[in-house]
Amino acid sequence: MTIMVPTADLAELPSGTRVQETFGVDEFRRRLAAMGPLVKDRAPEAEANRRLLPETFGQLRDARLFRVAQPPMFGGVGLDIDQVYEIAFELGRADPSTGWNAAFYALHNHQIGMMPKETQEEYWAASYDVQMATASGVVRAVFEDQGDTVLVNGEWDFASGVDYADWLQLNRLTEKGAQQMLLHRSQFEIIDNWRTAGARATGSNRVRVVDARVPPHRTLDAQLMANGDTVGRQLHPSRFYKLPIFPWMGYVITCAIIGAAQGMLDVFSDQAPRRREMTTGDMFVDRAANQLRIAEASAEVHAARQIHAGDVRLFHEWADADYRPTMLERAAVRRNAAYCVKLCLNAAYRLFEVGGASAIYDHNPLQRYYRDISVMSHSIAVVWDPIAEQYSRVLWDLPPKSYNL
Structure with a gap:
C-alpha cells in the first residue's frame, strides 16, 4: 500500500x-x-x-x-x-x-x-522504511554451493547499526572474485559483543549465521559494483550508479570522521575562552602555543573538507560524461579519502593534547570525540597504510592487492 x-x-x-x-x-x-x-x-x-x-x-x-x-x-x-x-x-x-x-x-x-x-x-515489499547492515570482519565463514542456492554458516564482526536492521549484507570471496550476499533478519542472530574504546553508540555487534540459504537473486558480483555496471545504471536516476562504487563509498566513512573532527573543534573553541592556565592564571586563549594548536587543527579539518569537495566534483564530472576512471584515478580518490582521515586524526590528537587535564573526564565531550575519531579511523575502508600502498602499486604498474578499486 x-x-x-x-x-x-x-x-x-x-x-x-x-x-x-x-x-x-x-x-x-x-x-x-x-x-x-x-x-x-x-x-x-x-x-x-x-x-x-x-x-x-x-x-x-x-x-x-x-x-x-x-x-x-x-x-x-x-x-x-x-x-x-x-x-x-x-x-x-x-x-x-x-x-x-x-x-x-x-x-x-x-x-x-x-x-x-x-x-x-x-x-521494499512491505515498507519503504527498511534498513540494512553490513558485517565486514570475518570471524568464521563457510559458504557451500548447493545447486542454485548458497548455504551460509559463520560469524562476522563490525555490523554497525545491526539492531535496527531488517537485512544483512555479507561478502564472499571466491576463486572468481567477490560476491555480495543479502540475508533476511530471520536468517541471522545478533551477538552483543560491542564493548570498545570508542564509537560505542554505533552498536557494531557480531552476527551469527546458521544454515542460511541464499538464493541467486540475493547475490551480486562485486566486480559489477566496482565498475559501475549494476542494474542500477539502467533502473535509477542517481548519477552514482554509473560510477565505480569503491572510490566514492569510502568517503561516507571519511565524512563522518571529518564531521567528528569539526565537532571536536567546535567544543574546543567553545571551552577555550573560559579556561585559565593552572600555573600562571593567564587566560588560555592568550598563550601563543594554544593559538597555534587551534589554527593548525582547524587548517587540517578545512583541508580535509576541501579535498572531499574536490573529489565530489570529480565524481559528478565522471558520471555526467559517462566516463570510466582508470585504476590510477580510482586509487587516487581512495588515497585522498584515507588522507582526509589522517588529517582529522592528527587534528583530534592535537586538540586532546592541549585540552588539558579536564579533557579526560567523562563529562567533557572532548574525550568522547577523540575516542570516537580514533576508533573510526581503524575502519579498513580508510586505514592509511594499505590504501597508500595500493595507490603506489597502481602508480608503478604493480598488480593491486585488493579488488576494491
Missing part, C-alpha cells in the same frame, strides 16, 4: 506503510539541521546504550533521512549520495556514532538499488 501524506503528518504514520514523499535539498537541510541539537544532547546516553537510541532512530527515519539516496522507484525522496555525505558530516559533528550509523543506513539503501530488481522488490 502506498500512502501520500503531508510532511507534517509523517511522525504519526503507522510503521510498515509505503509512504512516497519527495523533497529538495533545502527541505533536506532543514530536517537535518533540526536533528543536530537532539543528537548532540543525546550523545552521552547513546554511548552508554552502546547503540543508537530508539527515539533517535525513529526521528531520523520519520524525517526520511535514510531515504535520501534510495531509488525513487522504491520510496526514495529524489536526492543522492551528496546528501549522504552531508548526513555523515552534520550528524557526525553532533555525535560521531550517530553520524556514522545514519549515513550507513542511507548508503545501504542506495546500494540495494544495485541488486537484481527482484531483490529490490523483495527488500
Whole structure:
C-alpha cells in the first residue's frame, strides 16, 4: 500500500506503510539541521546504550533521512549520495556514532538499488522504511554451493547499526572474485559483543549465521559494483550508479570522521575562552602555543573538507560524461579519502593534547570525540597504510592487492 501524506503528518504514520514523499535539498537541510541539537544532547546516553537510541532512530527515519539516496522507484525522496555525505558530516559533528550509523543506513539503501530488481522488490515489499547492515570482519565463514542456492554458516564482526536492521549484507570471496550476499533478519542472530574504546553508540555487534540459504537473486558480483555496471545504471536516476562504487563509498566513512573532527573543534573553541592556565592564571586563549594548536587543527579539518569537495566534483564530472576512471584515478580518490582521515586524526590528537587535564573526564565531550575519531579511523575502508600502498602499486604498474578499486 502506498500512502501520500503531508510532511507534517509523517511522525504519526503507522510503521510498515509505503509512504512516497519527495523533497529538495533545502527541505533536506532543514530536517537535518533540526536533528543536530537532539543528537548532540543525546550523545552521552547513546554511548552508554552502546547503540543508537530508539527515539533517535525513529526521528531520523520519520524525517526520511535514510531515504535520501534510495531509488525513487522504491520510496526514495529524489536526492543522492551528496546528501549522504552531508548526513555523515552534520550528524557526525553532533555525535560521531550517530553520524556514522545514519549515513550507513542511507548508503545501504542506495546500494540495494544495485541488486537484481527482484531483490529490490523483495527488500521494499512491505515498507519503504527498511534498513540494512553490513558485517565486514570475518570471524568464521563457510559458504557451500548447493545447486542454485548458497548455504551460509559463520560469524562476522563490525555490523554497525545491526539492531535496527531488517537485512544483512555479507561478502564472499571466491576463486572468481567477490560476491555480495543479502540475508533476511530471520536468517541471522545478533551477538552483543560491542564493548570498545570508542564509537560505542554505533552498536557494531557480531552476527551469527546458521544454515542460511541464499538464493541467486540475493547475490551480486562485486566486480559489477566496482565498475559501475549494476542494474542500477539502467533502473535509477542517481548519477552514482554509473560510477565505480569503491572510490566514492569510502568517503561516507571519511565524512563522518571529518564531521567528528569539526565537532571536536567546535567544543574546543567553545571551552577555550573560559579556561585559565593552572600555573600562571593567564587566560588560555592568550598563550601563543594554544593559538597555534587551534589554527593548525582547524587548517587540517578545512583541508580535509576541501579535498572531499574536490573529489565530489570529480565524481559528478565522471558520471555526467559517462566516463570510466582508470585504476590510477580510482586509487587516487581512495588515497585522498584515507588522507582526509589522517588529517582529522592528527587534528583530534592535537586538540586532546592541549585540552588539558579536564579533557579526560567523562563529562567533557572532548574525550568522547577523540575516542570516537580514533576508533573510526581503524575502519579498513580508510586505514592509511594499505590504501597508500595500493595507490603506489597502481602508480608503478604493480598488480593491486585488493579488488576494491
